[in-house]
Amino acid sequence: MFAQIRPAIVLTLILTVVTGLLYPLAITGLGQTLFAAQANSSQVKRGDVVVGSSLIGQNFTKDIYFWPRPSATSPDAYNAGSSSGSNLGPTSQVLVDRVKASVDALKAGGAAGPVPADAVTTSASGLDPDISPDYAKLQIDRVAKARALPADAISALVTANTRHPVLGIFGEAGVNVLALNMALDDLKK
Structure with missing residues (x-):
């Protein structure tokens, strides 16, 4: 045996x-x-200090920064330990109320014109580091006013930090919020 x-x-x-x-x-x-770089979480450093990851969004809330899209993670926004979507469907009153409140907050903050979907809806993971160029443009006036800078200078940063589709057809245009906000901080210096 x-x-x-x-x-x-x-x-x-x-x-x-x-x-x-x-x-x-x-x-x-x-x-x-x-x-x-990818194996070590795509860390973004300022000098020797890690300030974030290019793959995971951060919860910027001050008016001097561009805001990310909403996060569905809980109990804290952009909590990588609880990555998930909200699982709320288009008939959910909770989702409708949350989106309406987000649109109202953006309008109260001075946003003019149509509000892009990524400004008021969460991504599937709840950790998306990018926003659409339209959402970034919607925030230019608020950020310029908060930083006492010309809107043209902020607009140029948005344009410089916009990632375009590969070969013009693969993927979507996007703006990495962390990279854009770091460029904003460097602009002031």
């Missing part, structure tokens, strides 16, 4: 070492060698 069990035990030990130790170490080594 041991002759039949021995190969199963040996094979289990070999596969455990290969798939549980060697493979993860090889993939980690390749990731650190070929894609170090």
Whole structure:
């Protein structure tokens, strides 16, 4: 009987070492060698200090900064530990009330014209770091006023920080809120 069990035990030990130790170490080594920034959470640094990630949004709330799209994570906005969408559908009164309140808040803050969808709805993960160029443009006057800067200077930063679709057709245009807000801080210096 041991002759039949021995190969199963040996094979289990070999596969455990290969798939549980060697493979993860090889993939980690390749990731650190070929894609170090991505493997280390795409950290954004200012000097030696990590200020965020280019892949995870942050909850900017001051008028001197561009605001991200709403986050559905709880209990805190942009909590990567509880990434999720709200799962509220178009017939949900809770969603309708939240969107209406967001539109009213933007209008009270001086936003003129139509409000882009990403300004009042959450992303699927609740952690989206990007906003649409339309939402960024909607915020230019508020940010310019709060920083006592010309709107043209802020508009130029939005344009400079807008990512366009690859080859003009793949993906959507977007603006990374952290990168834009860091550029705003550098503009003042």
